[in-house]
Amino acid sequence: MTIELYTCSFPRHYSQHHLSITVDKLPKISQEKIKRFHYLEDAYRSALGETLVLHLLEKKYGATVRKGIRKEITEYGKPYFPQYPLFHYNQSHAGEWVACGLYHQEIGVDVECIQPIDKNILKSCFTSSERSFIFHADDSDAAACQVWSMKESYVKAEGRGLFLPVDSFEVLPTGEGYFMVQQKSDTGRDQEAYGCSYPLQEGYQLSVCALGAVRSDFPSTVIFQDIEHIC
Template identity: 30%
Template sequence: MRLPRDEVAHAAETACEPDRPDERVKLYAVKAERPLPRELHAQFLALCSPFRRDKLRRYVREEDARRSLMAEMLLRAALRKDWLKRSDGVPLVFEENAYGKPNLTGVPRVHFNLSHSGDWCACAVSESPIGVDVEQVRQQELGWADKLLAEDEKIELHATAGIERLKRFFEIWTLKESYVKALGKGLSHGLNTFSVAKTSVSRLEPYRVTGYWLDDRHPAAVCALAAIPQQWTILSPNGVGNLLVNDIEAMRGECRE
């Protein structure tokens, strides 16, 4: 795992300094590029939330459904590992707000966000609002992108060429998406109304953003009110399953009753 991109870390520092030094922020990721073993897939499917099942039915491509399922299981594993142990007696029940952002029912002190693209699923958890985005760098023309970028972002992007321009676009995109997702209002907050450019004088206060590369093809970004860590917890699908063993067993017990 690469450390955060230097230029993005600098942009975050100029945007604002964290005023919540005691709040935790933890980042998690899992690779989901291969189909799950049949038994593990069945267990995850039985455990997932009703609104997630509805989403899975609407996907056309199997790999999109797989990433969506894996993203919720990553979240559940992260919560059980570091935030809400099963011994705490807190059930993991999710609901979506009016903008489609999922929340943990009855646990207002825990905030989270999910993203998935290409080979990766990402999850960020905090004690205050947070956003995360991961994208797969894909070859494409960028003529359409200008209308979604602030002026200084356009200047920065057009100062590069070829693959570097493409990679920089996806870096900018993940940073902007993570900010919008932290706000929790969907795309009602126009993407061209704020800037994450390296030379930007815009302020995202009270939020800060940090960017990463999960691998050579997948940039990611996190936006939070509290200090953002450099390290991610990387889990395998089996590792996710191991953290959910007790939840899976409890679900089986309920089905037998």
């Protein structure tokens, strides 16, 4: 099964009224999360991500899924829909972009804005091989963002959140935007996963990692969804 990747862009004009209408259509647990945001922009971005997920769920299972839909959270904080156990998804948002990935196994997606390298993070969170890749890249800031985004997507796919330190595994580039993730397991055997990064518009990076996926499972393109359509 091929991984599906979807994005939509943040609207230029939005309001508290529009946010309220959007939030009212979401599961209760999503509504409670969104209400905790202090800034309208952050709340609306989160609501848009949750709406994109429900839109894709409806595409797969029919237009009536929102009726009585339940959303729950694992002990590590990963959301899922108990009525649809085969619907593995993950969503992310940053700046002007919201993204969601679908797969038949656990998947992680991360969107990042490219920013100057933070030397403290580089030293504490990246392995020597990752630092070497970054420093030898034509654009070190973009390369650092690419590796960080890939690490975040693996953490999200693995499903343990902050219980999985980002320096406990290594992201290794294999060419053309593809990466292999290696992590030492408790048995001493390396656990491997694969990921791929995609440039969005200038200044943004999208990464996806899926457990059990092979290189051919990653799509060549990302599908753009019109915000008016999904809302």
